[in-house]
Amino acid sequence: MRTLCASTLLGEFFVIGFAGLVAMKLDDVSMAAVWTVCGIGMALSLLLCGMITRPGGIQLGWALQAALVLSGFVVPMMFILGLVFGGLWWASVHYGRKVDEAKARWADQQGRQEAGEATA
Template identity: 70%
Template sequence: MRTLCASTLIGEFFVIGFAGLVAMKQPGLTAGTVWAVSGIAMALCVLLCGMLGRRGGLAAGWVLQAGLVASGLVLPTMFFLGAVFAALWWASIHYGRKIDEAKARHAAQTA
């Protein structure tokens, strides 16, 4: 599960970076504001990769997904991309757990 979730977070890292480039073109937003918000979100993606095995790591990932969807208020395209990554996050957790269970069953059978 951790591998799938970390892959999703790294994909989000890049999407947030590219969204920051697009957001700089929005009137009323300064480059400093855009990169402060984008930089924090990008750092959270990387930090969450390390927190996935700890208590609250998955919940923090859901908070990040909600923030990504909410960024659609600034860039409307992010409503769509946020929903896509929220679905990927769910799939990473759901199917990752199934893979972990199958690995554990296989290890028990071979032992």
């Protein structure tokens, strides 16, 4: 799960940065505000790459997804990109857990086979 989620978060890092470049062109938002918010979002996406397996890591990832969708009120294209990355986040968490379960079953099965061979 960690690899899939980290890949999604890394993609979001770049999307947030590019959204900041687009938001710089807006007249009603200061450049300092744009880069403060984008900087926090980019830093959070990188920090979350290492926190996925820790308690609350997945929930913080969902909070980042919500913030990405809500950023559409400033840059309208972010509504679409936020929903796309929300879907990617869901898939990363959902299928990542399935992969982790399959790996655990395989490791357990290999351990049993090795134990059986050692006693024979």
